[in-house]
Amino acid sequence: MQIETSASAAKDARSITIEYDFGQNMAESEKLFGKELCHAKLVAMLKVDFQSAVRLWLKKGLQDKEIQQKAAEWKPGMRQPGKSKAEKLTSLFNQLSPEEKAAIKKQLGLK
Numbered sequence: 872m873q874i875e876t877s878a879s880a881a882k883d884a885r886s887i888t889i890e891y892d893f894g895q896n897m898a899e900s901e902k903l904f905g906k907e908l909c910h911a912k913l914v915a916m917l918k919v920d921f922q923s924a925v926r927l928w929l930k931k932g933l934q935d936k937e938i939q940q941k942a943a944e945w946k947p948g949m950r951q952p953g954k955s956k957a958e959k960l961t962s963l964f965n966q967l968s969p970e971e972k973a974a975i976k977k978q979l980g981l982k
Contacts, residue, residue: 917947 872893877886894900901909924945928938954962964972976982 920947921945 872891873888874891875886875888878884892903894903897909921942925938925942928941933941964975967975
């Protein structure tokens with residue numbers, strides 16, 4: 872696998888690409904680095920993904936019981952669905968002042 876890395880110090884901006892063997896699958900990675908290290912790295916990355924999902928549920932205002940249920944169903948790599956356009960619009964609209972809301976309603980021909 873090729874790994875590209877760059878460092879951009881003010882006067883010494885550089886980039887380098889290095890070939891490094893991480894293994895093509897879990898068995899090869901375990902052979903190269905050991906089972907314990909591979910598992911520890913996997914758990915560390917999964918924990919970050921899991922915490923990200925929980926933060927999203929907290930921001931959505933879900934109750935603890937709902938979050939526990941979602942956590943029980945959570946699988947790594949499953950992207951959380953984003954907000955729909957209608958949900959985004961509603962969220963933004965709710966942040967407006969009463970005057971701004973009235974102006975938009977007037978533009979749309981609503982009361």
